[in-house]
Structure formats: structure tokens, C-alpha cells
Amino acid sequence: MKQLASGSMDSCLMIWHMKPQSRAYRFTGHKDAITCVNFSPSGHLLASGSRDKTVRIWVPNVKGESTVFRAHTATVRSVHFCSDGQSLVTASDDKTVKVWSTHRQRFLFSLSQHINWVRCAKFSPDGRLIVSASDDKTVKLWDKTSRECIYSYCEHGSFVTYVDFHPSGTCIAAAGMDNTVKVWDVRTHRLLQHYQLHSAAVNALSFHPSGNYLITASSDSTLKILDLMEGRLLYTLHGHQGPATTVAFSRTGEYFASGGSDEQVMVWKSNFDNVDYGEVIKVQRPPATLATSTGNLPEVDFPIPPGRGRSLESVQSQPQESISMPQTLTSTLEHIVGQLDVLTQTVSILEQRLTLTEDKLKQCLENQQLIMQRATP
Numbered sequence: 001m002k003q004l005a006s007g008s009m010d011s012c013l014m015i016w017h018m019k020p021q022s023r024a025y026r027f028t029g030h031k032d033a034i035t036c037v038n039f040s041p042s043g044h045l046l047a048s049g050s051r052d053k054t055v056r057i058w059v060p061n062v063k064g065e066s067t068v069f070r071a072h073t074a075t076v077r078s079v080h081f082c083s084d085g086q087s088l089v090t091a092s093d094d095k096t097v098k099v100w101s102t103h104r105q106r107f108l109f110s111l112s113q114h115i116n117w118v119r120c121a122k123f124s125p126d127g128r129l130i131v132s133a134s135d136d137k138t139v140k141l142w143d144k145t146s147r148e149c150i151y152s153y154c155e156h157g158s159f160v161t162y163v164d165f166h167p168s169g170t171c172i173a174a175a176g177m178d179n180t181v182k183v184w185d186v187r188t189h190r191l192l193q194h195y196q197l198h199s200a201a202v203n204a205l206s207f208h209p210s211g212n213y214l215i216t217a218s219s220d221s222t223l224k225i226l227d228l229m230e231g232r233l234l235y236t237l238h239g240h241q242g243p244a245t246t247v248a249f250s251r252t253g254e255y256f257a258s259g260g261s262d263e264q265v266m267v268w269k270s271n272f273d274n275v276d277y278g279e280v281i282k283v284q285r286p287p288a289t290l291a292t293s294t295g296n297l298p299e300v301d302f303p304i305p306p307g308r309g310r311s312l313e314s315v316q317s318q319p320q321e322s323i324s325m326p327q328t329l330t331s332t333l334e335h336i337v338g339q340l341d342v343l344t345q346t347v348s349i350l351e352q353r354l355t356l357t358e359d360k361l362k363q364c365l366e367n368q369q370l371i372m373q374r375a376t377p
């Protein structure tokens with residue numbers, strides 16, 4: 001991962017360079033909060049959407065030059081480049097999905113069947129389909145060429161906040177304010193998987209490039225990693241001190257980044273047991289059919305990304321063989337060491353938070369004393 005882009009309520013776009021001692025770029029241009037960002041497939045362009053009703057295409061270099069796209073009449077919630085980099089799809093509170101030509105820098109057409117705000121719109125991997133999620137509680141599948149709605153998925157019980165295509169292009173996953181994540185087959189329109197694992201709204205999700213894993217970000221402040229092959233929860237990650245608003249895997253899947261209302265952007269290492277990602281990405285298997293998961297399933301609970309935990313992906317990639325006692329003992333000891341490491345780092349995080357709270361309390365008391373002194377005649 002070379003660069004990371006983030007947008008914020010401060011109306012600034014940040015591009016972070018992941019090499020040590022590299023400085024970040026801070027771009028200004030939007031007149032209100034930035035709600036979404038997306039790199040083009042080549043990485044040479046960056047799109048952003050804002051509450052100022054505009055879309056901007058940036059060249060992510062020192063100059064930070066941008067082109068403004070205007071057509072939406074309300075907040076732009078989502079921007080996404082097509083896999084060929086030629087088109088951009090956007091979603092807005094004006095209840096429309098719009099498609100743009102990136103090189104001609106012009107608006108092409110609108111998709112207008114949603115009856116409430118559209119939170120998210122994405123191209124399929126082959127660029128032939130578009131999927132959109134809306135506050136009208138539906139997910140709609142569109143044919144880009146005919147501009148017709150192919151199907152509406154109506155199973156969500158509340159606003160649908162986010163949607164994306166599986167890397168194989170055969171499935172979609174959607175997140176909702178009803179705390180659920182649902183996975184459908186776009187060919188048969190059948191519900192494949194249903195997860196109800198978060199205790200608050202699910203705000204974003206991202207597929208691992210292999211297609212075997214899905215990560216979610218929720219207002220309950222956690223990120224959760226799901227194993228789509230097994231249809232179960234693998235990890236719960238704690239780090240944000242408020243709603244986790246966004247999450248995305250890197251192109252290779254080696255890292256993922258999350259953002260939250262605590263004004264923090266966190267970069268995590270996937271560590272799915274150091275799998276050969278090049279080989280895994282070639283597989284891109286669709287998820288197993290219907291597996292309904294609830295919060296009662298077992299999970300591994302981590303305050304930071306697991307460095308030592310073994311995932312099912314790595315287990316499945318190895319041939320089955322008899323396990324001798326020493327190997328089992330070694331594995332158990334590694335697990336115990338891993339858990340101790342996690343506990344140590346959790347204590348460290350708690351100490352930092354306690355120190356911060358003490359500092360704030362001290363400052364409040366000092367301010368109160370100053371106010372009392374001024375009030376005394």
C-alpha cells in the first residue's frame with residue numbers, strides 16, 4: 001500500500017504516504033464536509049464527494065489540482081471509479097445515481113428510481129452493472145448500458161447504508177441501519193447470507209480481494225471480520241472511541257484502513273497468517289450459500305489486529321496431515337503468547353486513555369479555579 005486517502009468533516013482531503021518520513025498532502029477545495037473518496041484503478045486520479053453538492057477529481061501530487069463536477073442538487077454520499085477508469089458513479093441525497101465520463105469530464109446520465117436519499121453506488125468488477133443502496137430500504141441493481149433497474153432487493157428493515165460487489169462479480173453485500181449485513185447472488189437474486197453481529201448500525205463494508213473475507217465498520221465502534229466461506233465471525237477489532245464510519249481493504253488485501261467519528265484514521269495489517277496473497281486473489285470464490293449468523297457465535301475478540309491468530313483461509317490452504325503432540329503443544333503455546341501480547345497492548349491502551357482523562361480533568365479544575373477567581377470581587 002503506497003497511499004491512503006481520507007476525507008473529513010473539516011472539508012479537507014488528506015493523502016497519506018505510507019513510507020516512513022514521507023509527508024502527507026492536504027488538499028482544499030470543497031466548501032463543506034467530504035463524505036467519500038475513491039482512487040482510480042491506476043491510482044493516478046482521486047475522486048471525492050461532498051456536502052457542497054459537488055464531485056471533484058484530483059491529481060494526487062504536490063500541486064493538488066482538481067476538476068469540479070456539478071450536477072447533483074444535494075449532498076454527494078458516494079463516489080466510485082469503474083474498473084477501466086473511464087467512468088465514475090456517484091450517489092446523492094437528491095435521490096439519484098449519476099454516471100460521469102472521467103476523461104471527457106462530463107455528466108453522462110442519471111438513474112432515478114430511488115424514493116429517498118441514495119447512500120452508496122458501485123460498479124461491478126466488469127463495469128456492466130451498478131448497485132445502489134438507499135434510505136428507501138432497498139438495494140437496486142442496474143444495467144449500465146440499458147440504464148434499467150434489473151432488480152430491487154427489499155429485505156432490509158431500515159435504511160441501507162452501504163453496498164459493494166464481491167470481487168467475482170457474482171454477489172453483492174449490503175449493510176444497514178438495522179445492524180445487519182446481507183449477501184445476495186446477483187444472478188438468481190437469492191439471499192445467500194445474513195449476519196446480525198453488530199449492536200448498532202453498520203456503516204461500511206469491504207471485501208478482501210480473495211473474496212473469502214468481509215470486513216464491516218459499525219456505530220458500535222467495532223470492526224468485524226467475517227469468513228464468507230464458513231459463514232461465521234472471525235474477529236472483532238476494537239480501536240475507535242466512537243462510531244467506526246468507514247473501512248476498506250488495500251488492493252492486495254495485505255492492509256485495511258478504518259476511519260471514525262473520533263477523528264482517527266487507523267491502518268491495520270490483515271495478518272491472515274501471511275498467506276501468499278497473489279495466489280489467493282486468483283481464486284475469488286463466491287461465498288457459501290445461506291449461513292445465518294447471530295451474535296451468539298464464537299469469535300476471537302481483539303483490541304488490535306491479530307498478529308498471531310490463525311485464520312481458516314490459511315488452514316484450508318494446507319493439506320491435511322496427522323498432528324503430533326509436540327505440534328499441538330507448540331500451537332497452544334503460540335496462542336497463549338498471542339493472547340498475552342493482546343492483553344499487554346490492551347492495558348497500554350487503557351493507560352493512555354486514563355492519562356488523557358486525568359489531563360482533561362486537571363484542565364477542567366484549573367479552568368474552574370480561574371472562573372472562581374474572576375468571579376470573586
